[in-house]
Amino acid sequence: MTIFGIGLHVLVAIFFAIHVIRSGQQMYWLMILFMFPGLGSIVYFFAIYLPDSRLNHGARKMVTAAAKSLDPGRELREARDAYAYTPTAQNQMRLATALLEAGNADEAAATYEACLQGPFSGDLEIRYGAARATLASGNAAAAVAHLQTIRNSDANFRGEQVSxxxxxxxxxxxxxxxxxxxxxxxxxxxxxxAVQAEFAIWAAGAGDAQRANQLHAELQRTMERWARHTRDINQELIRRLNAAMASIRR
Incomplete structure (x- = not known):
């Protein structure tokens, strides 16, 4: 099949060649694509393009979600076993993360705090996890202290998430x-x-209906341009946003 006198396999090779350049792949891929446009394109698709594509990221997320739904306690069990068998700092951190993801905020907070007492006391990733866990467990003051410590240590660390x-x-x-x-x-x-939505949720709860409605209008314009995949990823945040907005319309 030809388009404008150029074979389709050549057009596909050109498409992947552009991807090579834009994504910073090794330049030998260009030689492969143009010397063997058909076979080279197939190899490049499975070796480079598919693993780097949004489709593959989405598929991995779906597989992860399916695995969690089939056996939601697997990671926590494995993390507990790993720490019991080899009580290293790395396994302790894994356990803390698994506890938090499983909703065991109190135990997660205690485990993160224990991690901060050892040689990783200056690890900002652990302290960020401790902030998440302490906030989830209801100790907001401790979470504030952790986050302010992070910001004082490195203002650029997880800037948006910390803020x-x-x-x-x-x-x-x-x-x-x-x-x-x-x-x-x-x-x-x-x-x-995420910032706009969380701000709107807070504003609605604080009784600032004007600010909440302003942010919500901007969010709706954004969501109108979304693909279904993006909406699915943000489903929980959208649910909370809708509940908050409904509360100020009553």
């Missing part, structure tokens, strides 16, 4: 003026869908 979690922790601690200021900072700095 958003700090705003939520401040709100949970009853420091609403500071929470609003942090939400405004995150909105001005990052302006992501």
């Amino acid at each position: 958003l979690l700090l705003a939520q922790a401040l709100a949970a601690a009853g420091r609403q003026d500071e929470a609003k200021a942090e939400f405004e900072f995150a909105l001005g700095r990052y302006n992501s869908f």
Whole structure:
């Protein structure tokens, strides 16, 4: 089959050649694609393009979700067994993460705190996990302290996530003026869908209907352009957003 006098297999090879250049792959792929356009394209598709594609990322997420639904406690069981068999700091961190993902916030917080007492006391990733766990367990003040320590150590570490979690922790601690200021900072700095949605949820709960409605209108315009896959990924956040907006319309 030809298009404009060029074989389809050559057009496919050109498509993958563009991907080689844009994604920074090794230049020998160009030689393979143009010397063997048909076979080279097939090899490149399975070796490079598919593993790097959104389709494959989505498939992996679906497989992970399916595995969790079939055996939701598997990772936690394996993490407990690994730590019991080999009580290393790495296995302790894995256990803390598994506990948090399983919803055992109190035990996760205690495990993260134990991790911070050892040689990894300066590890910001562990401290971020501790902040998430302590907030989930209801200890907002401790979460604020962890997040402020992270920011003082490295202002660029997980910038958006730290800012958003700090705003939520401040709100949970009853420091609403500071929470609003942090939400405004995150909105001005990052302006992501997650920041806009969490800010709207907070505003609705704080009785600031005008701000909540303003943010919600912007979010709706964004969601109108979404593919179904993107909507599915953000389903839980959208559910919380809709519940918050419904509460101010009653």
